[in-house]
Every structure is written in C-alpha cells, then in structure tokens.
Amino acid sequence: MHQYSQGKAHTQGHKGIPEGQFEEEHGRKGFFGPVSHLLKDKAPTRWTAIEGPLKPHLYDLVPCQYENGKWNRLLFNSEVVIYSQWNKKTDLNKSKNVLPALRNVDGETLYFVHTGSGKVLTEYGLLKFKVGSYVMIPKSLHHTIIFEEDTQFLIIESLSGMYREPERGMVGRNAFYDLAALGKPNLEELYQFKKDKNVESLEINVRRAGSVTKFTYEECVYDTVAWKGDYFPFTLHIDDMMPMMSHRVHLPPSTHTTFAANGFVVCTFLPRLIETDKDALKVPFYHQNIDYDEVLFYHAGNFFSRDNLHANMMTFHPAGMPHGPHPKAFAAAAANPKTFTDEVAVMIDTQRPLQVDLYIEKTEVNSYWQSWMKK
Numbered sequence: 001m002h003q004y005s006q007g008k009a010h011t012q013g014h015k016g017i018p019e020g021q022f023e024e025e026h027g028r029k030g031f032f033g034p035v036s037h038l039l040k041d042k043a044p045t046r047w048t049a050i051e052g053p054l055k056p057h058l059y060d061l062v063p064c065q066y067e068n069g070k071w072n073r074l075l076f077n078s079e080v081v082i083y084s085q086w087n088k089k090t091d092l093n094k095s096k097n098v099l100p101a102l103r104n105v106d107g108e109t110l111y112f113v114h115t116g117s118g119k120v121l122t123e124y125g126l127l128k129f130k131v132g133s134y135v136m137i138p139k140s141l142h143h144t145i146i147f148e149e150d151t152q153f154l155i156i157e158s159l160s161g162m163y164r165e166p167e168r169g170m171v172g173r174n175a176f177y178d179l180a181a182l183g184k185p186n187l188e189e190l191y192q193f194k195k196d197k198n199v200e201s202l203e204i205n206v207r208r209a210g211s212v213t214k215f216t217y218e219e220c221v222y223d224t225v226a227w228k229g230d231y232f233p234f235t236l237h238i239d240d241m242m243p244m245m246s247h248r249v250h251l252p253p254s255t256h257t258t259f260a261a262n263g264f265v266v267c268t269f270l271p272r273l274i275e276t277d278k279d280a281l282k283v284p285f286y287h288q289n290i291d292y293d294e295v296l297f298y299h300a301g302n303f304f305s306r307d308n309l310h311a312n313m314m315t316f317h318p319a320g321m322p323h324g325p326h327p328k329a330f331a332a333a334a335a336n337p338k339t340f341t342d343e344v345a346v347m348i349d350t351q352r353p354l355q356v357d358l359y360i361e362k363t364e365v366n367s368y369w370q371s372w373m374k375k
Contacts, residue, residue, distance in 0.1 A: 013037045014250040014281040024322060025287040030265065030349050031252035033291075044286050044322035045372040056323055057316040058309075058368035059360045071155060074360050075295060075316060077352040079263035081107075082295060083155040087116070090147045092197050101201040101221055103142035105208040108158040110259065110266065111135040112346055114299055114312065116151025119193065120144070121201065123224045124232045125185030126193055132238040132299075132344070133183075134258070136163055138231055142204045142221060146197075152312075154297050156348060161262030176244055176258070183235030190222060238344060243272045250281050253347060267347040271301070273340050282337070286324030292349040293318050301343035308371070315368075318353065326371055 010016040010023075017023050017039065024044045027035035059074070066072065066086035075082045090099070101121075113133045120127040120135060121144040129135050137143050139162070168175045194200060200220035206213045236258070244255045256267040274282055294317045303309040317323050 007039070009039065010037070012249060014285050015248070015277065016279045017281060023281065023285055024324075025285055026290065027252075027287065028291055030292045031254040043324070043327070043372070044288075045324060047369075048373070050369050054318055054320055055369045056318075056321065057356070058365040059314045059316070059363045060365060061312045061314060061360070061363060062310070064360070064363060072359050073357040074314070075354045075356060077263075077350060077354050079158070079160045079352055080261070080348065080350055081157040081159065082348060083153075083157065085153040085155055087145070087147045087151045087153070089149050089151075090118070090145075092146070092199065095198065097197060097199045099144050099146075099199060099201055100203040100205055101142040101144045103140055103204050103206045104137070104157070105140050105206055106157070106159060108139050108161075108163050108261070109137040110156040110158070110163060111137070112154040112156070112297075112299075114152040114154055114297075116147060116149050118145060118147045118149070118151060120233070121146065121190060121193070121199070121222055122185050122233050123222060124227055125187040125224075126190040127183055127185050127233060127235050129183075129235055130237070134236045135233070136235070136259075137233045138162065141233060142201075142206075143233065144199075144201050144222075146199070154346060156266060158261040158264075163259045163261050163266075166257035166260045166265070171244065175242075176256070177236060177241045181236065181240035183237070185233055187224065187226075194220070194222065238268060238270060241268060241270055243270045245272050246275065247273060248275060248277045248280060250275055250285060253349075256347075263352055264348055264350040267349070269343060269345040269347065271340060271342045271344070274338055283325040283329045286322055288322045289317055289319040291319060292351060293354045295348040295350070295354070297346045297348075299344040299346060301341075301345075303343050303345070316354065316356070323372075 014023065021039045021041060022043045024038045024040060025035060027033060061084055068086065068088045071083040071085050073081060073083050113129050113131055115131060117130040120129065122141060127135060201222060202217050202220065204215045204221055206215065245251060253267055256269055257265050258268045259266040296315045298309055298311055298313045300311050
C-alpha cells in the first residue's frame with residue numbers, strides 16, 4: 001500500500017501536531033501493520049454516553065478476597081487466560097518439609113511477581129524471583145514454589161502455543177533484553193536448598209482440562225542429575241530490560257513487546273526518558289484497538305496518562321473503541337513538564353475477544369468510562 005493524505009497533515013506521527021488539535025492513530029495488527037494518523041479539532045474520547053458492552057473497564061484488585069494459592073481467573077479467551085494469585089509465606093520450620101508440585105498440562109505458565117519473593121524448584125534446577133520478575137514455566141513441567149514472603153502473582157497462561165522472543169528486526173538480538181539476562185535454573189542450588197531446608201515433593205498435582213489429577217511418589221520428584229536442551233524454565237527481571245526509545249518522538253507500545261505467543265503478546269512498560277523535541281507529543285497518543293483487545297496491569301509508579309490510578313489496578317479496553325490519555329494528562333504535561341516516566345505496567349494484547357470472569361465484575365470501577373469527560 002502507498003501513503004495518501006488530505007488536508008494539511010503532519011509528516012511524522014506523534015510530532016508536529018498543530019496547537020489545539022488532537023492526533024488519533026488507526027493501525028492494524030497491534031501497531032505492526034498499516035497505519036494512518038488523523039488530526040482532529042476534538043479528542044476522539046469525547047463521548048457523552050456509552051450504551052452496550054463495548055466500553056472501557058477498570059478493575060481494582062486491591063480489595064479482592066483471595067484464597068491462599070488459588071488461581072483467580074480475571075479475563076480469558078481460547079488462547080490466553082489471565083489470573084491473579086495471592087500466596088502466603090511458606091512455612092519451612094518443620095523438621096521435614098513435604099510440599100506438593102504443580103504441573104500445568106493446559107498451557108505455558110508465565111508468572112509476573114507484583115509483590116513478594118521466593119524460589120522455584122524445578123526438574124531443571126532452582127530459580128529465584130523477586131518483585132518485578134517474570135517466571136516462565138513451559139507446558140507440563142512440574143514445579144514447587146517456595147514463598148519467602150507473602151506474594152501476589154499476575155499469571156498469564158498461554159493455551160495454544162509456546163512463549164517466544166519478539167521479532168527484533170533491525171535492532172538486533174540484544175534489543176530490549178539480552179538473552180544472557182535470563183535467569184537459568186541451577187541444579188546445584190536445587191540440591192543444596194533441598195538439603196538445607198529438608199524439602200521434598202512427593203506429589204504432583206496435574207492441571208488438565210479443568211480438573212486436577214494427583215500423582216504420588218515414594219521419593220522426591222526433583223531428582224535430575226544432568227540435562228541439556230533449549231526447553232527449560234527461566235526468569236527475566238524488569239531491571240534487565242532496556243526500553244527501546246527515541247529521544248525525539250514517541251514510539252508505539254509494540255516497541256515494548258517482551259514475549260510473543262499464539263494470539264497475543266505481553267509487553268512491559270518501564271521508566272524511560274520523555275521525548276525532548278519541543279513539538280513531540282509528550283503523552284501516549286490516542287488510538288483505536290482495531291485488531292486487539294488491550295489489558296494493562298498497573299504494577300508500580302506514577303501512571304501519568306491516567307487519572308486516579310494506583311498499583312494493582314487493571315484496565316481492559318476492547319477492540320473497536322478509541323482511547324488514550326485523560327484530559328488531565330495533557331494539562332499536567334504542560335503545567336509541570338517531566339523529563340522521564342516512572343511507571344511500570346504489564347500489557348496483554350489479544351487478537352480474540354476477551355471475556356470477563358464473574359470474579360472481578362464486582363471490583364469494577366463503573367464510572368471509569370466517564371473519566372475522559374470534562375469535569
């Protein structure tokens with residue numbers, strides 16, 4: 001396709017927007033495909049009423065009532081399920097600590113550590129995690145999690161394919177994160193930990209098709225003495241990610257893709273410098289979700305593009321509706337210009353429509369759709 005324009009258009013997206021006008025991006029394939037930028041006299045979020053299910057949603061997970069260790073389903077479709085899980089600190093003060101293992105046969109399990117820290121026992125070795133870690137457990141690998149303090153996970157389960165590296169294109173293999181930064185499982189540390197804490201797992205609880213099957217053994221199921229290959233669990237911490245950015249113009253969210261899977265991507269938004277050109281847009285741009293539903297989990301920091309948000313909230317913007325920064329964000333950027341962002345958030349963009357579980361319907365902030373309207 002070739003570019004075409006009408007009217008007096010700007011020559012670079014997110015830059016040189018005339019005073020008093022608003023830019024709206026129409027893009028396909030989640031910012032990877034054909035794209036156009038429209039200049040308008042009014043923001044595309046100037047609705048006065050929304051009737052029907054296609055509206056923006058905000059959920060506050062802070063007051064949720066958690067059962068220790070339970071996977072609480074939040075949003076789901078046939079390719080991905082998003083859960084929240086709260087876990088009590090593991091008691092290892094017994095003379096012998098027998099802990100069950102979990103094996104997920106339904107899909108790949110990606111844990112994001114919102115709060116807490118601990119260790120993961122796997123057949124491949126021991127992994128360590130802390131606040132801001134991703135822990136990726138491939139399909140059908142059993143594991144036991146030791147919580148060194150109370151911990152909350154955001155869990156992203158891929159049902160129809162493996163997690164993989166995003167396409168890095170012309171920026172090369174080291175962009176965003178270097179594969180050398182992945183936390184690898186360590187067999188020596190596994191056996192040392194088992195010995196020091198007198199820990200063993202004699203049961204494997206296998207999740208499959210909505211039910212759990214328990215396998216019981218006479219000896220510990222973590223008995224690997226050696227392994228090789230490219231199929232193994234790992235960790236990745238936000239401190240080891242180097243956000244791709246331009247000092248001159250705002251880059252699209254796809255730049256921050258951390259993991260790709262069949263039917264969805266996982267992105268990580270991290271602190272970064274704000275664009276320095278005077279005519280550059282200093283807040284995220286208005287855009288439509290044409291092909292993707294968008295979920296954003298707010299982990300930490302100051303979420304400058306949204307009003308009245310705090311950590312452990314989650315927004316859900318279905319495909320087919322425009323959205324972008326709240327009016328307050330523009331005013332704040334003009335009145336008190338910042339040189340950097342200090343927010344951390346996890347985004348899940350899905351090709352298939354997501355359904356909302358009853359578990360979080362009661363946590364919805366029902367006035368959220370009105371937050372773009374003039375006060």
